[in-house]
Amino acid sequence: MRALQALLLLIALLAAPTVAQAQLTQSPGPNSPTTKEQVPLYVPQTDKLVGRVSIPDEKLGVLVQPQGRDWREFRSQTLQLTIGGFAIGMTAILAAFFLYRGTIRIHGGKAGRLVLRFNGLDRFAHWTTAVSFLAMALTGAILTFGRPLLIPLIGHPAFTALAETSKSIHNYVSVPFIVGLVMIMALWLRDNLPEKSDWLWIKSAGGLFTKAGGKHPEAGRFNAGQKGVFWGIVLGGLGMTATGWLMMVPFAVTGIGGMQILHVIHGLLAAVLIAVVIGHIYIGTIGMEGAFDAMGRGEVDEAWAIEHHRRWYEEQLRKGYVEGRPGGHAGDRQPAE
Numbered sequence: 001m002r003a004l005q006a007l008l009l010l011i012a013l014l015a016a017p018t019v020a021q022a023q024l025t026q027s028p029g030p031n032s033p034t035t036k037e038q039v040p041l042y043v044p045q046t047d048k049l050v051g052r053v054s055i056p057d058e059k060l061g062v063l064v065q066p067q068g069r070d071w072r073e074f075r076s077q078t079l080q081l082t083i084g085g086f087a088i089g090m091t092a093i094l095a096a097f098f099l100y101r102g103t104i105r106i107h108g109g110k111a112g113r114l115v116l117r118f119n120g121l122d123r124f125a126h127w128t129t130a131v132s133f134l135a136m137a138l139t140g141a142i143l144t145f146g147r148p149l150l151i152p153l154i155g156h157p158a159f160t161a162l163a164e165t166s167k168s169i170h171n172y173v174s175v176p177f178i179v180g181l182v183m184i185m186a187l188w189l190r191d192n193l194p195e196k197s198d199w200l201w202i203k204s205a206g207g208l209f210t211k212a213g214g215k216h217p218e219a220g221r222f223n224a225g226q227k228g229v230f231w232g233i234v235l236g237g238l239g240m241t242a243t244g245w246l247m248m249v250p251f252a253v254t255g256i257g258g259m260q261i262l263h264v265i266h267g268l269l270a271a272v273l274i275a276v277v278i279g280h281i282y283i284g285t286i287g288m289e290g291a292f293d294a295m296g297r298g299e300v301d302e303a304w305a306i307e308h309h310r311r312w313y314e315e316q317l318r319k320g321y322v323e324g325r326p327g328g329h330a331g332d333r334q335p336a337e
């Protein structure tokens with residue numbers, strides 16, 4: 001009797017999966033509930049593999065997006081090589097130029113009379129933009145190069161804290177950056193519009209390769225090189241802010257592919273702007289005697305003004321903004337409009 005019971009139990013166990021399978025594969029009648037097989041697992045898409053999800057956030061159904069592999073390659077290699085290459089390349093060019101030319105001196109020395117070049121508002125706008133840009137460049141570099149360069153040095157926990165702080169600074173400082181940028185545009189845009197004489201400046205490469213004694217091309221308030229820096233920083237800065245702010249609100253405006261494109265544009269603009277700013281800082285400090293004073297105390301030596309911006313100097317002179325010339329001390333005056 002016990003043997004018969006065991007045999008019946010064994011038969012029941014072996015039959016069970018087959019019965020269950022048969023129930024599942026039976027085609028449902030008109031009123032029977034939808035079966036698993038009737039629901040397609042994947043939603044057809046040409047460019048990605050999207051699963052079906054029943055939660056409201058449908059983008060979470062994306063299982064594989066092949067372009068994501070290209071983006072990851074860009075994020076973990078191409079971007080680092082591009083930013084690093086541009087920054088190191090520019091520094092190497094400037095080092096070679098410095099060896100060739102040294103600090104560009106004021107021919108015949110300083111005159112000792114001052115000309116007001118940038119007033120307090122100009123300098124506030126400049127340093128707001130400059131300090132914000134440098135803070136964002138540094139924190140952006142920590143985020144870009146942290147994995148290969150910093151984690152081996154400081155370890156994962158310390159890098160996590162550093163990366164989180166960097167990300168917050170990077171996001172918040174974009175606000176003073178854009179405030180500075182808008183002020184710069186309002187204050188200096190008119191003097192940075194292209195004019196015929198810019199072409200002469202460009203043809204002679206701004207006299208940069210003409211050593212002592214060479215004739216310096218004339219310029220107004222800003223020469224063609226400075227205009228290039230101005231437009232590069234203004235247009236590049238606006239592009240970086242737009243792409244950065246769109247990335248701060250993920251998926252609000254665009255999907256996963258759009259987010260990747262925004263990131264690529266943001267990264268490539270950063271590479272170009274960092275190189276431009278390295279060149280700008282060089283010429284504003286060790287590259288040219290007397291240049292830093294313009295943005296430091298706001299006044300430049302008369303000889304510097306005549307040599308680098310003769311037409312602007314003559315305007316200042318006419319308006320009586322040159323110290324010791326009819327009209328009084330430059331510092332008491334307003335700069336050129």
Ligand code: HEM
Nearest residue numbers: 129130133134226229230233277281284285291292294295
């Ligand atoms: C330590 C860093 C910096 C130094 C020493 C510096 C120095 C200067 C100086 C001396 C000028 C006046 C040149 C003249 O007399 O016309 C100037 C102008 C300017 N700076 Fe800077 N700057 C620095 C960083 C920056 C940064 C980070 C930005 C923007 C991202 C910036 C944007 C500008 C612009 C748009 C102008 C006007 C165009 C020009 O003169 O090239 N500067 N800067």
